[in-house]
Amino acid sequence: RKEVEQDPGPFNVPEGATVAFNCTYSNSASQSFFWYRQDCRKEPKLLMSVYSSGNEDGRFTAQLNRASQYISLLIRDSKLSDSATYLCVVNRDDYKLSFGAGTTVTVRA
């Protein structure tokens, strides 16, 4: 079983729509969780950390469910610039991060 599993998508949504997707992780001892975004042929960039109580950053909302071992990301009022691959990232040990394969989101005009 992969340490981090994501629905690869693609999620094709119109501008202004809400899109949400999850990832699951296998290591119940994981303590740190992140969402990164990666544009085509670019480096991964930190989008947001995910906290136990859930957190928002503008149009982005992240949730963590430790009992079920999944993390979610919701994008409201999606923009064309939100088109990217979103990587779910979970720490394995203090320094080791496990990266999901990514969920592709395409926002169309």
Next chain:
Amino acid sequence: DAGVIQSPRHEVTEMGQEVTLRCKPISGHNSLFWYRQTMMRGLELLIYFNNNVPIDDSGMPEDRFSAKMPNASFSTLKIQPSEPRDSAVYFCASSLRESQPQHFGDGTRLSIL
């Protein structure tokens, strides 16, 4: 603020040649990571340095790969001899401390012919 700086951005070379990738981490970050990304395998951690000391090199594919960090502001990843299957994007990342979010450089796109 300057981010993680990698060079070269692109490298195309023939198999058997030595390849050296370079990385300058963000100033003040004490953790440095080298990753490789391919379509088939995604992002793989190759090696992790903490305070310039290699802590975990279990991801280094084989003896052809070596990495050094002579000081806090510079690291190299060397492949000798290179093979076509080494073709990938190689990222360097750094973090303030080992459990903090990692910040990635632009990557080096390596093609071995």
